[in-house]
Amino acid sequence: MGAVSAANRSVVVIGGGPGGYEAALGAAQLGAEVTVVERSGMGGAAVLTDCVPSKALIATADFMERFSAARRIGVHFDGDEVRGDQGVTAHIADVNARIMELAQAQSRDIVERLESAGVEIVQGAGRLLGGGQVEVVQGVGAVASGEEPAPHGADRDSGESLVLEADLILVATGARPRVMDTAVPDGERILTWQQIWDLTELPEHLIVIGSGVTGAELAHSYLGLGCAVTLISSRDRVLPGEDADAANVVEEVFRRRGMAVLNRSRAGGVRRDGNGVVVTLEDGREVTGSHALLAVGSIPNTTDMGLEEAGVRVSRSGHIEVDRVSRTSVAGVYAAGDCTGVFPLASVAAMQGRIAVAHALGDAVAPLSLGKVSSNIFTDPEIATVGVSQADIDEGRVDARSVMLPLTKNPRAKMQNVQDGFVKLFARSGSHTIVGGVVVAPRASELIFPIALAVANRLNVDQFSSTFTVYPSMSGSLAEAARQLHEIAD
Template identity: 90%
Template sequence: MSAADRSVVVIGGGPGGYEAALGAAQLGAEVTVVERAGVGGAAVLTDCVPSKALIATADFMDRFSAAKRIGVHFDGAGVPRDQGVTAHITDVNSRIMGLAQTQSRDIAERLESAGIEIVQGAGRLAGAGVVEIVEGIPDVESGEEPSPHGADLAEADSSRRIEADVILIATGARPRVMDTAVPDGERILTWQQIWDLQELPEHLIVVGSGVTGAELAHAYLGLGCQVTLISSRDRVLPGEDADAANVVEDVFRRRGMTVLNRSRAGAVRREGEEVVVTLEDGREVTGSHAMLAVGSIPNTTDMGLAEAGVSLTRSGHIEVDRVSRTSAPGVYAAGDCTGVLPLASVAAMQGRIAVAHALGDAVAPLSLGRVSSNIFTDPEIATVGVSQADIDEGRVDARAVMLPLTKNPRAKMQNVQDGFVKLFARRGSQTIVGGVVVSPRASELIFPIALAVANRLNVDQFSSTFTVYPSMSGSLAEAARQLHEITD
């Protein structure tokens, strides 16, 4: 059976879902996308796109506070709020939500132009090769964070079943909450509820110092809030390169953020117009708002997965192989519901791989060793390939070189005071196997290293490529040259 004779149903319209749908349509399949809340999913509507737009706003404001360091003077004392530069959070959030909705519409138009049917509703498996769809709109009156593909739909208009040759589940994940810290949507919030704030928090307590917590703590600090970041580990961003995380934590503290390391939150309660976070050691932190960033849980409940033979992990994630197959024939999965790596780029790649494999197109299995990722703090942290921990713990036999950006001429011109580039090269072959960039717009600078990792370039090939002078990328080439000079 050719791809043109096959039908594909995608449950979930986030990056994993809509990229899979586009890939399947390009191969000629008949494609239906079932999305509960809106095309683009949480990544576009409440998570990735909005949070990065908020961070961009904070970074714009930071230019004013940095102006005096480069010789530009205002009438104020050098701090945004003293210069009359303030963030009106309702205007900021309105712009951000407008951007998110525009992006969602753009994706929907792209899907429709490819001949893909979009159904608003909740999808679940109803047997081999059958998807049951309850059409309707989300029930959001409760203020809770429902599963995007559960049965909690208000105004359910109809129910229908669709037979499909291929089913892709891409239902994502939602914020995890604590039994002792229940969000109320006003003062105690998840990261998906902050876009309804009517006032800028006077003192925001961020519970959790992973990527989401660190990014949003940085954003609200830049907007002028007092911020306390509660981290249960020895440092913020515990899963990242230690040198990089230490730089970011130092910057946080220098800019006025209170960082409480080795401090695990036990409960969050509201007392009138304040919130109180109780730590497990008995200490209490009082602020105006608290944001919970304590991980996420997959949207895989009430979807008929176990009944259809789809294996789940103990955490509720869908088990998949490197071509996104589940344990049930004809059923694939992509994105955060699989727990492979919670990045939009990985979800999209999983989705594309899934439909290519299912429809008989040429495909290479997912390779996480080539994934580049970025944390949008200031400075940003971008990584690709093997890590410093891999080398230090003997899993990879490689050398490392780290160059501070304070020596880079372009960095000096741009008043960059923090950051570095780090390259890893395998011993003997001197093949570049990974790297870390800590700098403004590190998300752009990591691309040359990602190309080198993906194409197995050695340090000589990398460093012999011309770079612009002066440029931040010059430090990448210099790091490669220094790796060449190191010998046993």
């Protein structure tokens, strides 16, 4: 299909996160008149309180870890022998101030991109009225980092409202932290991941409840910043939804660096105790610390938005039901991002948004393919994955072979003092097509890209391994894994 024009078509996007602003840019490029409704700040939680801030915090912790590892590569600092350490400390108020500045700068960059593309931005809370209409309650205040965000459909009596007419409506309102009735956040000692940016002192002992991606990443961060950390996991291991080999490496690193990991331990509640907290486990044990961080999942921002009244189907969990081109059950209404529960990644939200406007406005589009999505967990080492999993192979859902190579044999890894990690490739039996992979390494988020290209373009192990790699490099292990899969195939 050639270039299309959506001139005189009106698009209203509710939510300015990755799914919303990427959709707005795509619709504007096609010539549509686009309005974005955002209640808190452009970029949404991903930019302001979640993805961008947390990865910036992780980068700070990783920077400090370099000082801890300095002696292992022969680097010493003046006075080091006297002090017995590197004298490096994290001033969390300064760290958080820098992180919030970065988040605001990213938000401003998004605003500039949207405005330069001709997109109108309306501050307020959006609600579907049906018949292609969106009501916007203006005057709804922005949400501070330590404040629990309200549902996107705010009280219509709280400010002036206006009604927008739209040929296409995209709902991209994201999600917010799930909290426990027995562990109510107070923004001081009991915190969600959106409230930690107001801390002015580094926690003495942080108890992280939940060992999924968010819990593992933030536990790693605060451990690296110098906190005592206890990670409470209700499952047999941390990161229970990830590759088992990869999760075991990360848990071993956590324990080696001094983190207390309590597996098969479910938190029953959290209470304040003076200047500290007490976490009560369901088996009756108690864990005491200075702060508790709740990382027990998220809930979609879909309440009080008029979705059901407009006929939009919503699941029991509150997620908007969509198909592979982001359509809801109502013609002209699409949805993208964490409010759909498809795959809670900013990259997937952005792709859903772009697919939605392309489909609705008549541009060429391919349906969303989750089998090609690469994802990353920003622990140290990082865990990056794409395509089919080891569990898919072990449980017979995919007929494929695998090879795993430890990075301790890689020359570049030795030079960089990398002590943990591996690369793993999966190739389909018969055709030897690469169908997935796992990388556990520093900057695994970068190393996964060639495997993602191979999966997306259906390259076989010979095509992959015959491509030159730099020597020495981490990527050399990827090519070596492919060569070993060729040997297995023979």
